[in-house]
Amino acid sequence: MVARAAMTSVGAFVATVLAVASALAAGASVPADRLSPERKASLVHLLRHDCGSCHGMRLLGGLGPPLTAQALEAKPGEMLVATVLYGRPGTPMPPWRGALSETEVRWLIDLLKSGELQ
Template identity: 50%
Template structure:
């Protein structure tokens, strides 16, 4: 006989996993994304995100731009420009978190 509490815990785990794609990245993943942002994105957009080969990505520069438009650019890249598609490396929740970092945290 399986204790009822174990069944409930199992169900909760199943539910959490089912919604994992929409949830925030784990703490470890967030740390990786912060490094990616400064090192990989920063190599083109500037370490302080004030622009370089890529356009400025400061909170100021992105004000007025829609999250969904930014997410599409990050996921699919910009054909004809050096901005690469990150979709193969980043999940949708990773990309949402990067946009959150761009808007909310100073470089």
């Protein structure tokens, strides 16, 4: 029976997160201010309505954990960016790479951590 996960071991997941985090820290990404206002609006729409199907439209949680600024406060931004891009094995959190660029994910994480959407 295949577990519904992109990677089967927690070790592999942690290794990937660390690798991604260091790659991201190297600063290869496009700055978020290059995102158009239209794209930003569609990202917020995606966040509320599609991420919201598990995390709640008001980001207070559901099948997935809450995404409020308080809930994310103690979590490093790079880890959150990696979680969104690569998903979370063993949970329903899917990888969003392909649909979202690293710049877009970083902008979304900053927005969530700012608490502006609450």
